[in-house]
Amino acid sequence: MPVKTLTDFLVEKSKPEKRLEKAKVEEQVKEEKKPSEVVFDEEEGVKELAPSYLVSATYDGRKRAVCLKLYNEKDRKIYLWYDNTGYKPYCLSDLPLEELKKMIALVNHPGFYGLEEVKKYDPLQYRWRTMTKVLAKDPLSIGGRPTSAIRDILPKAWEADIRFHENYILDNNLQVGMLYKVEGGRLIPVSHELSKEVLDKVMKVFEDEPEEYKRYIIRWLTLLELRVPEICRLALDIEVAGEVATRVPSPKEAKDPVVAVSLIGSDGLRKVLLLRRENVEEGSCEVDAELEYYDDEKTLLLRVFEIIEEYPFLLTFNGDDFDLPYLYHRARRLGIGAGQIPIELGRDAAFLRRGVHIDLYRFFFNRSIQVYAFGQRYRENTLNEIGKALLGIGKVELEGQIKDLPYRELARYCLRDSEIVYRLSTMNNDLVMKLIMVLARITYTPIEDLTRQGISNWIRNMMLYEHRVRGWLIPRREDLIAAKGSTTTKAIIEGKKYRGAEVITPKPGIHFNVAVLDFQSMYPSIVRSYNISYETLNCIHEECRSNKVPGTPHWICTKQKGLTSLLIGSLRDVRVRWYKPKSKDRNLPPDVREWYSVVQSSLKVILNASYGVFGAESFALYCPPVAEAITSIGRYAINKTVEKAQSLGVEVIYGDTDSLFLKSPTEEQIEELMKWVEKELGMEMDIDKVYRYAVLSSRKKNYIGVYPDGRIDVKGLTGKKRHIPDFIKEAFMEMMKILGSVKTIEDFEDAKKRIIELYKERYSKIKHGEVPPEKLAFRVMLSKPPERYVKTTPQHVKAALLLKQKGFDVKAGDIISFVKVVTSPGVKPTQLVRDTREIDADKYIEYLESTFEQVLDALDISLTTIVGSRSLWSFVPSKTKRR
DNA sequence: GCGGACTGCTTACCT
């Protein structure tokens, strides 16, 4: 079929000077040459290679060339390919070539290589410009060197802060995660067209869209229909026998011996390497792995390195900061040459020379992954917590110190950590590995960068790629901000840059038959439908000025389709109209559905962040008016929809950002409202959920929704917050159970009574000191080191300081567990509590009361009157209703 | 010297 592939599209749109050659023949991957035909030379890299997945790009400082890592699924090896096209680092100048030639400081710069004229389209000025490429011999000469970098010599430099290997990907249109082969030393993309079947179906779904738009859809489909390879991998964890148990050993010094290394491979390898030491017993527990004992630590380490080299991918948990640097420095200390160690240490990461190291700690720490990919199922970033939350297995509890453990107990402990790391990568059919690969494809980001960087960098990479494909000049930060002006709306929260979302004041009470409608990915829809992009916002055309963004003085271009609008809009549509429905389609085989589900959640991660990055200073295309325009249109849309609902006679009882809670609407009313939204606002609404009843208070972002089957949604209420004591949480859950059983309005009378009984029972338990301290522990995150709290000293910081006094290691990110006590300063770390009589019962009663009250005040019950009038002896008079 | 009103800080949540 003469259908355009992504590769065609890219070639047509861009004219980079040195482009990699395009495959002439359509090879089928399955019928490819045997990997035995691989020609690989350690020094020079691969010369011949059957189709393999591009997973990473780095810069090899020794060879002064970009190095690509290609993963061959068949022999499960990574091959290195070094650039041989003479690609040079560069930045751009707006000065004419002739003028730059006369700049002595530039041409005499030791790293200066040459000049070249190029045409670039400037999106801020809507015109093509002639720019001069200033080429350098090495990346450091462009920038990054402390003194006299080329970018500082030039009066104005463009694109100078893009790293060399990133530039290489951009200029050569390399697609990370896709197939490439090597022939005669040349890197050649392997064409991977969509099947006719898929293509026909897609074109049917998007038949009404313009050609330009369809090309984007095909581009995403081409990247995302191809399955990712099986990733052969090794999980590793090490144990070090330090003298002080409360301190983490320093990797830089590496003065304590590595006493155990556990290794689990996807090929079935299960090993623990143990160091023999004096006075250590064998131990007795079962260990489900092969144990290897070493008398000599050096031999042990060399064996570990040997195994690492056998695998293309290495997984660790915090290996960037601990395991790999420790292994490296320890090995050096024991006299192992750097050349024998497969590890290369970066400034804040650890890499493998040949393979790819993925530090799952960094990946799981990523907020977007936490929230959107795993639905906040884990809320602490420790291996134990993530393991427990996602797999149901935590770390082995340590009795005593590492150095005192018998061999088998040590092996079991060490093995468990690798086991969790490995299982995190295999759960849900390798979900994590697939997510990583898919995100790398969408954002054109090497695996090593993707698993370490935040989402603003992923989106940056995706957008920079789009710029290069089109031959666009990437705007300089200050030019972008100067051209687009600042924000014009006032945030409700002091110190914020612009106004955000609308929250509709809830109508307190119990509401039966509630339908929750929401705009399907509201912000991306706005970006698509309103042509939002940094260049189209406040464009240069006089005629566009009347095309105002509601609620702001900003306007939007009517002449040209915005880059962001196309990019984000097409991603949204691919998700909403293709991948999401397919992931739920029961007619498809489970493995296909599962793949679609991986893709749709990856897209969700990107889309959810695509608005926020424009308001984030760390984003390369930071442009707050863009973010402001999006939220402003969002407020306009929801407010207009509320008006419309009311005019249709539907009561709106609550709404937040993109959702509306409608009280017993008829099907016709819903349908009419949705139709109106589509026609008038150019956006789609969905029935997100239907509640048998919802309990609202006057508090925003706080409600309980009960589904027809009795399941319950709890939002924002104290009872579900992570930091509150288990005792309170359990009481709250009991209360929810009671509410879940309510079917009709009549049932409420009984429910109210049961809730009051429940409250009284829990009340007296606290009062009588019958609750163990662990159940009363608050667990609050320390967001910075204790000494950095200078303005106030919150309770968890007080507790942290007490712990520190006792010699415990407390650092940012730790969860501090404390109870409220009667003695000064009112709190005590849970570990230090000896006697239940210390506990401040009244404080806990206050907490219990306010937790219940949040629910009860919506039910129109007041605890003070009902419980206070009963026979509960010394009832502490409660505060009047809090607002 | 103490309590109430108030503001600001901090955390955890919602979309």
Next chain:
DNA sequence: ACAGGTAAGCAGTCCGCG
């Protein structure tokens, strides 16, 4: 280092009070 909006509790300050 994706954003802003909301709730809640506590720390700290100011002021009145013969």
